[in-house]
Amino acid sequence: MSNQNDLVAGTPASLVEVWRGPIVESRHRGHLSAVDGAGHTVAALGSPETVTYVRSSGKPFQAIPVIVSGAADRFGFTEQEIAIACGSHSGEPMHVDTVRSMLGKIGLDESALKCGVHEPFSTEVARALARDQQPPNVLQNNCSGKHAAMLALALHVGAPTASYDDSRNPVQQAIAKTVSEFSDITLEEIVIGVDGCGAPVFGIPVQAMALMYARLVSPPESFAAATRNACRRIVKAMIDFPEMVGGTKDRLDTELIRAGAGRLISKIGAEGVYTVGVLPGNEWPHGLGLALKIEDGDDHRARPPAVIEALRQLNVLSEKELVALASYAPTVIRNRRGEHVGEARAAFTLEINR
Numbered sequence: 297m298s299n300q301n302d303l304v305a306g307t308p309a310s311l312v313e314v315w316r317g318p319i320v321e322s323r324h325r326g327h328l329s330a331v332d333g334a335g336h337t338v339a340a341l342g343s344p345e346t347v348t349y350v351r352s353s354g355k356p357f358q359a360i361p362v363i364v365s366g367a368a369d370r371f372g373f374t375e376q377e378i379a380i381a382c383g384s385h386s387g388e389p390m391h392v393d394t395v396r397s398m399l400g401k402i403g404l405d406e407s408a409l410k411c412g413v414h415e416p417f418s419t420e421v422a423r424a425l426a427r428d429q430q431p432p433n434v435l436q437n438n439c440s441g442k443h444a445a446m447l448a449l450a451l452h453v454g455a456p457t458a459s460y461d462d463s464r465n466p467v468q469q470a471i472a473k474t475v476s477e478f479s480d481i482t483l484e485e486i487v488i489g490v491d492g493c494g495a496p497v498f499g500i501p502v503q504a505m506a507l508m509y510a511r512l513v514s515p516p517e518s519f520a521a522a523t524r525n526a527c528r529r530i531v532k533a534m535i536d537f538p539e540m541v542g543g544t545k546d547r548l549d550t551e552l553i554r555a556g557a558g559r560l561i562s563k564i565g566a567e568g569v570y571t572v573g574v575l576p577g578n579e580w581p582h583g584l585g586l587a588l589k590i591e592d593g594d595d596h597r598a599r600p601p602a603v604i605e606a607l608r609q610l611n612v613l614s615e616k617e618l619v620a621l622a623s624y625a626p627t628v629i630r631n632r633r634g635e636h637v638g639e640a641r642a643a644f645t646l647e648i649n650r
Contacts, residue, residue: 306343386543387416387436514583605642
């Protein structure tokens, strides 16, 4: 019997080579797609029609109904709070305080969150918890901002808050419709799974993820005015508060948004997914969406160099900006003594169709 994944995944391309001394020791393969705001394919590697889960790269689209419905305005969510709803935060004190503020505005406490508990992404916070022999709490979950926003939407539309994470709840149905609208994938074709935080997660082609981000930064006139406005607010919030999207240290999302200086947004997704939206400008007048999937699910050594190299070849990042991101690409391989003994380097050339 064929594995279900074999039916939806095509042949991957080699994206990153892992060098140790003079030889390539390993390779990370995957799929990449770049699509402009007009829906034209700009570049592709592997099989961009491969269906995979968007994971946390879908968070900005999960936040769109919160704004379109009027929930964000009703509860007075700030730009920081909108940004953290779109983020996978590090669980630092400022993140905890921001999510707690959101819950306070909607009249609920952390017991209403159904995202679960994990060790904070912040190394410093995790070490402090261990030192003090304290367990992590639900507010430190990287998805707590998204879940607080979902609760706000449930309250605003009169949906049950106890089941806000259920795919049958009006909250999740509104999100699924948003994903369908931005991706051009029908509701019937979207594959539904359960994310790490317990909320529904959407399986769509990699090229559809790229289209979603192109439309997020450059929404078409065919979209409703409220949706276009929500896109503008989300993009601005992510650019203005990148530390809410990631964290203050060692977070590629945050550093890439900062390096872009108002020209792009970026968002990680688990299992090797990464997405970028490049705002309209001289190079890409209709905007640009980039999505990639590292096939083996690597989130650390392969993904950063692949993303940064793709943006370099697409002429999105300047030499100065690449220098600012040098600690992420190539990924340094060290031995047990801390010595630099190898690198994970991007190993592809994009054929760019303008």
